[in-house]
Amino acid sequence: MTLILTHLSLHGIIHASDSNLTSSGNVAAGQAQKTFPIPHLQAGLTVAGSYSVGGKEMRSWMTDFIQKQATNPTGTLASFTETLRTALEAEMTSGEKRGGSLIHIAG
Numbered sequence: 001m002t003l004i005l006t007h008l009s010l011h012g013i014i015h016a017s018d019s020n021l022t023s024s025g026n027v028a029a030g031q032a033q034k035t036f037p038i039p040h041l042q043a044g045l046t047v048a049g050s051y052s053v054g055g056k057e058m059r060s061w062m063t064d065f066i067q068k069q070a071t072n073p074t075g076t077l078a079s080f081t082e083t084l085r086t087a088l089e090a091e092m093t094s095g096e097k098r099g100g101s102l103i104h105i106a107g
Helices: 058-069 077-091 094-098
Strands: 004-009 012-017 020-023 027-031 035-038 043-049 101-106
Touching: 004 043, 004 101, 012 035, 012 043, 035 058, 043 058, 058 077, 077 101
Parallel strands: none
Antiparallel strands: 004 012, 020 027, 035 043, 043 101
């Protein structure tokens, strides 16, 4: 289970989650970063579920993905979200997809 908290205010955004990872069978699998800033869109996202994409740990994959998207000066949160959905669909293995995933984005 992942706990996600998002608070938007005039002063900015607070985007937080727990750091616990779960493997199949609801067994604790350690801790890792699950919340990621999207600075160029003044937003953030949190992942739950599968913690890899194409065999690459989410911490590395998501950081790389966000950095690549920052080079698009006309990008919007909507276009970022659609590009992320397309990339996850194309790059996740069948096993990773079976594990399920949820991406909470706010900005």
